[in-house]
Amino acid sequence: MSAIARSTEPRLDSVTCASPAGLHRMAYWEWGDPDNDRVLLCVHGLTRTGRDFDLLAQALQGDYRVVCPDVVGRGxxxxxxxxxxxxxxxYVADMVALIARLAPARLDWVGTSMGGLIGLGLAGAALVSPALRPSRGRWGLDATPDVPLGRMVFNDIGPALDLDGLSRIGSYVGQDIRFASFQQAVDYVHAVSQGFGPHDDAGWAALTEHVFHEQDGQWVKHYDLRIAQPFALQTPDATTAAEALLWRAWDHLPMPALVLRGAQSDILSAETAQQMVSRNANARCVEFLGVGHAPTLRSEDQIEAVRRFLLTA
Structure with missing residues (x-):
């Protein structure tokens, strides 16, 4: 294994993406051999960053080029x-631009919460648009489905969303909260992230390090607070329509899928997880006790569940 593959710190790079308002840069963290054409793309939740996957990436960087983007507006x-x-x-369009840059021969996916919805959106788009399908390690307008999207992990997310859980998240996303010390920021993350499950002091500090940064002597959130605006505008009718599209994508998902669920999750219900497995023969579910929304993929049992799924023939 090369020195790069054994790295304990990621490389930082970026890709230029387009929106109707113009161009923007999406940063991504990269682990493992940059020449490895087997890519694992790990996409974080609503208010998190790509550095959430540090321990998972370290465990898998010998097998993959692990790429963990900071979704636009974050990190x-x-x-x-x-x-x-x-x-x-x-976000799906941005991931297509990133995938085109990476040019994988095989692409596997780990998506936590929002990152799982992005993955499902990408898979759904690939079902109807040959332009989004991989071919010979390249993604582009002339692509054909020679090389399929590989395995997908959906971390505590599914096509049906629990409205109470969404309301809980929405209650703090857009708040401009500032702290005088890093420890106060750690205490805040601990307080609003009980669903992450048990972590020691070092673990909570690691979960805070990349989601707060120091600015003018204060510790502030790393993301654009305006990400809350579209979130707050969701109506019941819009949610119902979105869920119908997501279920359609899920029902036709052709690749092996692993659903991870925190046993106390208020976003992915046990009923929805069971329905996901019953509606798609390619899916199975693993549940973690003592965890809500969402498993952080930092503990040995959670990392091993993902590693075993991705690497087992």
């Missing part, structure tokens, strides 16, 4: 001019 990525663009279709 090291640009903020959009028009906040109406903070929606899944724009």
């Amino acid at each position: 090291r990525s640009d903020w959009l001019i028009d906040p109406a663009g903070y929606v899944v279709p724009q």
Whole structure:
């Protein structure tokens, strides 16, 4: 294994993406051999960053080129001019631009919460648009489905969304909260992220390090607070229509899929997880006790569940 493949720190790069308002830069963190054409794309949740996957990436970087983007509006990525663009279709388009840059021969996917919805949106788009299908390690307008999207992990997310859980998240997403010390920021993340399950002090500090940054002597959120605006405008009718599209994509998902669920999740219900498995023969579910929304993929059992699924023939 090369020195790059054994790295304990990721490389930072970016790709230029387009929206109706213009161009923006999406940053991504990369682990493992950059010449490895087997790519694992890990996409984070609504208010998180690509650095959430550090421990998972370290465990898999010998087998994959692991790429963990900061979705636009978060982390090291640009903020959009028009906040109406903070929606899944724009995120899918950005991932297509990233995939074109990476040119994988095989692409596997791990998506936590919002990242799972982006993955499902990407898979759904590939079902109807040959332009989004991979071919000979390239993604482009002349592509044909020679090389299919590989395995997909959906971390505590599914086509049906629990409205109470969404309301809980929506209650703090757009708040401009500032702290005088990093420890106060850690305490805040701990308080609003009980669903992450048990972590020691070092674990909570790691979960805070990349989602707050110091600015003018204060610790502030890493993301554009305007990501809350499209989130707040969701109506019951729009949610119902979106769920219908997501279920259609899920029902026709052709690749092996692993659903991870926190046993106390208020986003992915046990009933929805069971329905996902019953409606798609390619899917199976693993549940983690003592965890809600969402498993952080930092513990040995969670990492091993993902590793075994992705690497088992």
